[in-house]
Amino acid sequence: MTIETRIAADTIVQVCRSILSPDRVYEDSSATKAIDGHERQTIVLEPETEEEVSNLLALANENGLHVSVVGGGTQLAYGNISKPIDLVIRTVRMNQVIEYSPADMTVTVQPGVVFKDLQKLLADSGQMLSIHPSCMDHATIGGIVATDLSGPSRVLYGTLRDHTIGLRVVYPNGQVIQTGGKVVKNVAGYDMTKLFIGSLGTLAMITEVTFKLKPLPLHRELCVLSGTLQQIQEISERIINSHLVPSSFEVLSGSCSAVTDLPSPWTLAVGCDEVETAAAYQTSVLTQWAKEAGLAINVRKGAAVERFWNVYHGDICGASLVIKVSTKAAGILTDLAQMKSLADQMQLPVIATCNKAQGTAAVVCKTGSVEQWEELVTRVRQMAERQKGFAVMLAGPLELRKRVDVFGQVDAAWSLMKGIKQTIDAHGIMNPGRFLGGI
Known part of the structure; x- marks a missing residue:
């Protein structure tokens, strides 16, 4: 209608x-x-x-x-x-910083604030919102919260849900609701804040967001190790079971611009956000381990680290298709290799990336036909489901989304989600049909 x-x-x-x-x-x-x-x-x-x-x-x-x-x-x-x-x-027009308290390490902003602009403001006080979403040059805070974007830094700092301590939202009937608080210590009880994060705007409109902040790292280093899949698998396990504390831990393969100059097909990017001596120590350990495993290693420092991730995100932000996969962490790298092999068989150039520590992976396509993408999504989803996981399209062209459900099969939580939607948005006016199961 x-x-x-x-x-x-x-x-x-x-x-x-x-x-x-x-x-x-x-x-x-x-x-x-x-x-x-x-x-x-x-x-x-x-x-x-x-x-x-x-x-x-x-x-x-x-x-x-x-x-x-x-x-x-x-x-x-x-x-x-x-x-x-x-x-x-x-x-x-809702693009104002409502309140910034460097001493409390919190900031409250309207949804139209551009993420990149907020980071520049916080950096002047030596602070940051410790997420690294794609498309951050243009992405707004409201959109980032609605889609629950975090990026590679989640391995150390956590996800967006961990940093969001309060929201103000307007329900479809016009009622204004405040969740959480503006000071970290005031947040207690049932956390309704998390309900709206990642809801794709299907419940209410966010009008304010309060984040807890982190100090800017005094020093950044990134060790980029490259080798065979087996070598990357083995050193990943060694790092996960070690005393090291990476700030990023991302496996990459394929046509990613950030790693095309490296000598081997599989790459592991391990970051360290610490004082220079601590970063140097982690780098020395990884260098020794890489030598023992026969891996090549390239070390980047300071601004070069940011440039690496900006190139990585630029590839993902400009992609036509992004499939996010979640399976058991122990087998995620093997699963990712199978997905990349499938894309290679279909002659689809892809970026394959995963966070082995958390059991999440992504297959990123820049080129191809709708028919190829549909087959890839279907087969990747089948592979994920065989591993008791799931596959979601984080990005897909309109014609593909007409043919393939973005989220795939609904799970046991769907009836609960549907009930929440009906309670908050009884007339179904907010982005109807966009979420899981057509909510």
């Missing part, structure tokens, strides 16, 4: 302009194509305050209008194709 059959579009525009100034209400024919697959005139809204968001969502809820919230637009290819969207709320 489109907006025209619910309530006249011009009437909605008029009502929205009574809530927002006229210049913040307009129509755009391409605003929802990546979300619902349709190219048609859609009403776009740019609120500046939480009160305006509350009034807009209450209006949509009363009239059964479907809403999607968009930030930098970097993750619109994640999630199933939603039901037709009537209203797009852009967070571009």
